[in-house]
Amino acid sequence: MKHRTGTSHGASSPLLWHTVSFYDDASAHVRSLQDLVRTGLDAGHAVIIIATPPHRDGIELGLGPRYAQAAADGALVMLDAEATLASFTVGGRVNRRLFRERVGSLIQDCLQRFPAVDAYGEMVALLWDRDEVEAALELETMWNGLHRSLPFKLHCAYPVPDASLHPLLSPHAPACSLHNAVI
Numbered sequence: 001m002k003h004r005t006g007t008s009h010g011a012s013s014p015l016l017w018h019t020v021s022f023y024d025d026a027s028a029h030v031r032s033l034q035d036l037v038r039t040g041l042d043a044g045h046a047v048i049i050i051a052t053p054p055h056r057d058g059i060e061l062g063l064g065p066r067y068a069q070a071a072a073d074g075a076l077v078m079l080d081a082e083a084t085l086a087s088f089t090v091g092g093r094v095n096r097r098l099f100r101e102r103v104g105s106l107i108q109d110c111l112q113r114f115p116a117v118d119a120y121g122e123m124v125a126l127l128w129d130r131d132e133v134e135a136a137l138e139l140e141t142m143w144n145g146l147h148r149s150l151p152f153k154l155h156c157a158y159p160v161p162d163a164s165l166h167p168l169l170s171p172h173a174p175a176c177s178l179h180n181a182v183i
Helices: 026-042 053-063 065-073 081-087 096-113 123-129 133-149
Strands: 018-023 046-051 076-080 117-121 153-159
Touching (some): 018 026, 026 046, 026 053, 026 065, 026 117, 026 153, 046 053, 046 081, 046 096, 053 065, 065 076, 081 096, 081 123, 096 133, 123 133
Parallel strands (some): 018 153, 046 076, 046 117
């Protein structure tokens, strides 16, 4: 995988730009998402969250009044994972051009107003849960392609029944290989 070695947008270390985690505790996962958002906002970054309703609600609840201010300032963008995925899926397949138009343009817009973008996405997990593994891997590859032209950090997460099992030994191994860090 090719890594960016520096950007004019203040992106993170090239070694940790596309990370993945596996979780079996939804409450702990929501707390980690709240931390991700707080850390990004504290650094002055734009934060893009593409998640399911329970996770978006948990972030909003955890941020309290700061949520409304960050959303109003455009520093926090929260999108529904299902709706966003549907916006670039054609005939049951993820479409690279539409992905770049929908997601790439959003990241690009944020980079024009903020020094960096931290993103979190659950669309690949939705595809994986539906046994659309090829589409999930294709979407992970699209994220990697988008990073070749736009500097941003991305964190993905997959729910697993038993996160104590090492993910590299699980059925998720192909997804792990498309990330540069497994958390």
